[in-house]
Amino acid sequence: MTAEMFDAFYRGTVSRLTRYAYGLTGDPGEAQDLVQEAYARAWQHWRRVSGYDDVEAWLRLVIGRLVNDRWRRLLVRRAHAARTPPLPAVDPPSEATVLLVAALRQVPFEQRRAIVLYHLMDRSLADIAAETGSNLSTVKTRLTRGRAALAALLSVDTAANSGGTHVHGA
Structure with missing residues (x-):
């Protein structure tokens, strides 16, 4: 598939996939970032990905994995923060x-x-x-x-x- 076909695919699916990512994250900015990352990955492997029976399903899979990675990173960060003692209070500026x-x-x-x-x-x-x-x-x-x-x-x-x-x- 050519760049024109990718562009047509993008225009036809981006709204649905953004709604999907928003439903998974509850954060419109995060949803847009995840969808952008998924499309970037699709473009990098477009020659192979374009041959799949359901390319949009592949993108949903990528988005789902990206969401899981995001939650995993948040949990690791939260666990680290729970183990780390709070920083000492900072004096107000003079x-x-x-x-x-x-x-x-x-x-x-x-x-x-x-x-x-x-x-x-x-x-x-x-x-x-x-x-x-x-x-x-x-x-x-x-x-x-x-x-x-x-x-x-x-x-x-x-x-x-x-x-x-x-x-x-x-």
Whole structure:
């Protein structure tokens, strides 16, 4: 069978098979993922699969096996989680951290990305340029402008939270 025949088969069966997978999982997103995986497997072996008497039944079998694998993985994950002690409680962020994150959210994305990559991820200017597809001059400009915007935002927030006096370490 050709690609056109596979396409026609797909168009004629995808709705039914998606309903089938949804009935098995109860999750529309998971159902779509399982059906997509089943069709990908059918396409990989289409020369052989297309000769079956009931190709749709073969796909239902594949979907059923994928659902079983999914449940098996969930059970293994649940068993592992039951054996693993809970993580220790994490302290809430400091007021300075909350202020910094709030201010970062107000800085334009490209400037914020440059600041985070440079100051939080310890990336070099050249690395940031390569990662963002920018030239070195652009990265330097974004950092400079981002720092200035961040400083202005933090000085306003800090003054408002401290009754007009500057908070040390913020």
